[in-house]
Amino acid sequence: MKRRSKFAAATIMIVMVISLSLNIVFAINQSAIPGSEQDPIVSKSYVDAAFEQLSSKVQTLFDELNSKIAEQDKKIKALEAEIAALKSGTAVSTTPSGSGGEQKPADQTTVKGTVNVAALNLRSQPTTSSSIIGKLYRNETVTIHSESNGWYKVTTSKGTQGYVFAIYVTKKK
Structure with missing residues (x-):
């Protein structure tokens, strides 16, 4: 019986030493990333969480x-409309008809400018609905x-005075 007691005691001691060793190793690897070389065992819940996080980023x-593609599609359609209008001999503004965009204070000094589109309508009044009095x-x-x-x-240069939409003329410096 004494032998059995000694064997049981030795077995319990060995199990305790192994358990203590595993606890120490586990405590050291708390900062290890699951699935890394330091902690090669990966739980399903970790994989699921990592997959969900990456899926969310994707x-x-x-x-x-998709949003950027939609914006580019809008720009392409606007440019295609402008090209079609220019081919037909009329300039197209990107702002609603007659609105003219932002209000800016009038500039009273004369400056030279250059037409930056293929064809530009010279109008009698500063609206897209006014009559066309010439082409630039x-x-x-x-x-x-x-x-x-x-x-x-x-x-x-021929002395005709009128109005043009400002985005189609580049001021010279």
């Missing part, structure tokens, strides 16, 4: 890309007298 990136073409120089609501009051 979905966010996917949504951002790319690289044609005009004298800019004033600016109001996104429109320039200009004089052409």
Whole structure:
């Protein structure tokens, strides 16, 4: 019986030493990333959580890309409309008809400007609904007298005075 007691005691001691060793190793590896070389055992819950986190990031990136694609599609359609309008001989503004965009104070000094589109309508009034009194073409120089609501009051090289939408004329420095 004494032998059995000694064997049982030795077995219990060995189990305790192994248990203590495992606890120490576990305590040391608390900072280890599951699935890494320090902690090669990965639980299903960890994999599920990591997968969900990465899936969320991928979905966010996917949504951002779709949003950017939609914006680019809108820009492409606007440019296609502008090209079609220019081919037909009329300039198209990106702002609603007659609105002219932001209100800016009038500039009273005269400045030279250059037409930066293939063809530009010279109008009698600073609205898209006013009559067209002439045409200006790319690289044609005009004298800019004033600016109001996104429109320039200009004089052409032939002396004709009228209005053009400001985004289609580049001021010279």
